[in-house]
Amino acid sequence: MQKVKIKMTDQNSKSDLMEKIISLCKRRGFVFPGSEIYGGLANSWDYGPLGAELRNNIKQLWWNRYVHRRDDIVGLEAAIIMNPKVWEQSGHVATFNDLLIECKGCHQRFDQEKMESGKCPLCGKEKFTEPKLFNTLFKTFIGTVEDAKSTAYLRPETAQGMFVDFKQVLDTSRKTVPFGIAQIGKAFRNEITPGNFIFRTREFEQMEIEYFIPVPKIESDWQDVFEIWRKEMHSWTEAIGINTEHIRDYEVPETERAHYSKKTIDFMYEFPFGEKELYGLAYRTDFDLKNHFPEPPYRDNHSPVGEHESYWPHVIEPTWGVDRSVLAILCEAYTEDGDRVVLKLKPYLAPYKAAVFPLVSNKPDIAGKAREIYDTLRKKYAIAWDDRGNIGKRYYSQDEIGTPYCITVDYQTLEDDTVTVRARDSAQQERIKVTELPEYIGSRVGMLS
Numbered sequence: 001m002q003k004v005k006i007k008m009t010d011q012n013s014k015s016d017l018m019e020k021i022i023s024l025c026k027r028r029g030f031v032f033p034g035s036e037i038y039g040g041l042a043n044s045w046d047y048g049p050l051g052a053e054l055r056n057n058i059k060q061l062w063w064n065r066y067v068h069r070r071d072d073i074v075g076l077e078a079a080i081i082m083n084p085k086v087w088e089q090s091g092h093v094a095t096f097n098d099l100l101i102e103c104k105g106c107h108q109r110f111d112q113e114k115m116e117s118g119k120c121p122l123c124g125k126e127k128f129t130e131p132k133l134f135n136t137l138f139k140t141f142i143g144t145v146e147d148a149k150s151t152a153y154l155r156p157e158t159a160q161g162m163f164v165d166f167k168q169v170l171d172t173s174r175k176t177v178p179f180g181i182a183q184i185g186k187a188f189r190n191e192i193t194p195g196n197f198i199f200r201t202r203e204f205e206q207m208e209i210e211y212f213i214p215v216p217k218i219e220s221d222w223q224d225v226f227e228i229w230r231k232e233m234h235s236w237t238e239a240i241g242i243n244t245e246h247i248r249d250y251e252v253p254e255t256e257r258a259h260y261s262k263k264t265i266d267f268m269y270e271f272p273f274g275e276k277e278l279y280g281l282a283y284r285t286d287f288d289l290k291n292h293f294p295e296p297p298y299r300d301n302h303s304p305v306g307e308h309e310s311y312w313p314h315v316i317e318p319t320w321g322v323d324r325s326v327l328a329i330l331c332e333a334y335t336e337d338g339d340r341v342v343l344k345l346k347p348y349l350a351p352y353k354a355a356v357f358p359l360v361s362n363k364p365d366i367a368g369k370a371r372e373i374y375d376t377l378r379k380k381y382a383i384a385w386d387d388r389g390n391i392g393k394r395y396y397s398q399d400e401i402g403t404p405y406c407i408t409v410d411y412q413t414l415e416d417d418t419v420t421v422r423a424r425d426s427a428q429q430e431r432i433k434v435t436e437l438p439e440y441i442g443s444r445v446g447m448l449s
């Protein structure tokens with residue numbers, strides 16, 4: 001059969017692709033509409049069993065790559081609700097705003113910059129109020145009294161945890177600048193225009209690194225580190241299976257940059273609904289540490305004797321969205337082969353690394369042997385089990401969720417202790433000894449492969 005990778009060439013096939021992905025996600029349990037039994041909650045999504053695996057695999061890959069494999073980065077898990085002073089000092093209370101206009105017809109508010117025409121997209125009226133600032137921080141209250149004193153915020157970025165805990169991390173990890181602090185966690189923004197499935201939601205997850213460097217003496221001191229991270233972010237996108245041609249670096253002009261940034265690059269991805277930001281890289285200077293620490297929080301004990309130098313390190317911040325990663329990965333992996341859908345995920349990202357099938361389920365020795373293999377493999381990997389329908393249908397079903405290998409236990413297995421292993425992408429089958437299976441699967445689905 002001829003393999004057809006859906007090309008995102010025209011508007012129709014693009015919106016088609018998006019619909020196919022959303023429907024696959026719901027049908028197979030990657031992503032469901034949130035709170036659906038209560039009619040849902042606009043733009044809230046829940047990750048089902050397969051989505052949860054995919055997300056975890058992305059996060060584990062990231063943590064392994066940037067925390068475990070590097071000597072110069074340590075991890076952190078800070079609280080989501082921080083002292084509200086954090087957000088005053090960071091500038092978010094004052095500046096984390098969108099400029100909104102309100103339709104005089106239906107009273108809905110819109111982000112003026114993102115409006116495509118002068119008409120209200122809901123009621124079609126053309127009369128609006130003057131633009132007003134709307135703060136996108138998510139407010140909540142601590143304790144029983146709901147007043148200004150008890151107001152707190154759900155963090156809009158994980159970054160502030162790394163700044164606020166900077167000294168404690170330093171004291172306990174004995175790292176010296178340059179070094180980074182990495183964190184994966186939820187962030188919340190009261191987005192005015194959420195949408196495009198999991199692309200823009202009010203609750204999302206970030207993977208961020210604050211990489212601390214000495215005070216730059218010349219521009220290239222920070223620019224070189226920035227460049228290293230820029231390349232690294234491209235390398236990451238390749239590692240998760242994104243075609244480099246679908247990524248474009250966009251240098252954000254000064255007028256559009258976040259209040260803390262001296263240089264920002266957005267990594268734009270060709271989503272089916274248009275080219276949009278996938279990840280970002282910013283030079284946050286010493287803005288945040290200076291705001292939180294009146295005294296320099298870092299002392300360089302390696303300066304020449306008697307010249308111990310204290311300073312506020314500068315920061316390069318690479319930041320990755322987990323949800324946008326999931327979406328981009330799905331867009332890249334989705335292929336159709338005739339009427340068969342194959343999700344060509346990188347094996348280490350696939351929700352299941354392999355599926356085990358007994359050729360027939362009513363023969364106890366075949367089913368028992370298959371169970372044994374299943375139980376052995378799933379001590380180490382996420383493995384699927386399927387004994388329904390015919391083998392062709394089972395392959396079809398595993399291809400659709402990206403399982404890289406299907407293992408079938410048949411009559412021959414009982415004679416020579418071998419199984420058929422069928423590879424998702426090539427559909428090639430080979431006979432493998434049962435004793436060699438863990439090594440066979442392991443060497444093909446690990447992070448290094």
Ligand code: ATP
Pocket residue numbers: 189191198199200201202203204205206277278279280319320321322323324
């Ligand atoms: P955008 O311009 O799309 O609003 P941003 O520039 O505000 O994004 P950053 O503040 O740089 O985003 O956040 C870092 C990363 O977090 C983004 O690159 C993206 O992957 C992710 N992200 C930000 N906002 C959202 C959101 N509302 N929903 C899902 N992911 C998000």
